[in-house]
Amino acid sequence: MTDKQRAEEIRQQLAKDRLLLLESTGEGIYGLDRQGRCTFINSAASRMLGYSPDELLCQDMHERIHHSSPDGVTYRRTRCHIHETLADGKGRKVDDEVYWRKDGTSFPVEYSSFPVIEQGQVTGAVVVFLDITDRKRAEQQLTASHAQLRQLTARLESVREEERILIAREIHDELGQALTGVKLELALLQDQLPNVAPPVHNRLESISGLVDATIQSVRRIATDLRPIVLDQLGLIPAIEWQTHEFQSRTGIECRLDIFLRSACLSQTASTAMFRIFQEILTNVVRHAKASVVNITLQEQGGGLVLEVQDNGRGITETELAAPQSLGLVGMRERALLLGGSITFSGHAGSGTTVRVRIPLEQPSHE
Structure with missing residues (x-):
């Protein structure tokens, strides 16, 4: 066998290996010349597109399979990422476009375009693509599930606030009034028994003090459940009250700066912002x-x-990403439900900053 025959045999074997490689993959693969015409296509690509290889060879692939956007609007060649690869020799990866089958139907694809460069010049491109219909369907289902969970969360939060209001009102009105009645009865009893023995007098004073403490506890519990100031005066006075109460209770110095007189928020949004603050x-x-x-x-x-x-x-990245950080998740969900956002930032030893933004309602000009 001569060297020429051996070289020809090697060339044929390489061509056979390349063909086997193209046909053994489940990804669609096709080649383009400088003008965007098909130079080769594997069986997987032909099967996904509904064409035979002969129907696509030497054809303009943009006009055949990539001519329109998902909504049917014409997809100009000048905007096509594959033709950008042919123009500048840079590879690209895209996952938000569609290819069109021979029968006129489309399917979502993820494709990568790679330039073919010979002697420093772009002579064509190779495109590798996948039908991602199942992935897109799963993403849509996941998005829908997230939306349903968010709606359920909003409903649960609404129900919980309604229950808090009801319980706070019952505690304040029923239990509070009953304890006030007990306090009055004790006062009358002390007035009617002015000359009781000191031990009895001390016991009555002790009971009276216990009732006073219980009344304060009832007020505190009712306020924790639903601060009256939030319903009667609005968000800004409620923020001021909560800041003062927090400082008094914990001893942590609080510096509050408010740069507006009122906030145009719905009751739901005001409640959400207040709960996030708490x-x-x-x-x-x-x-x-x-x-x-x-x-x-x-x-x-x-x-x-x-x-x-x-x-x-200072909060750490590990703490921010921890699945058990349910408080952070709850705050984020409250903000998202109202079209808002919340960010957490911090560094070891330098404190933590939490920034919450909720859209304001536009005032009516009627």
């Missing part, structure tokens, strides 16, 4: 080890922005 302060007590908290409430770009910054140990 959760932030709870996290400061439980985790931050802070001595000072700076709180800012202001309007920015059509949204109400609450920023709380402490001088504690």
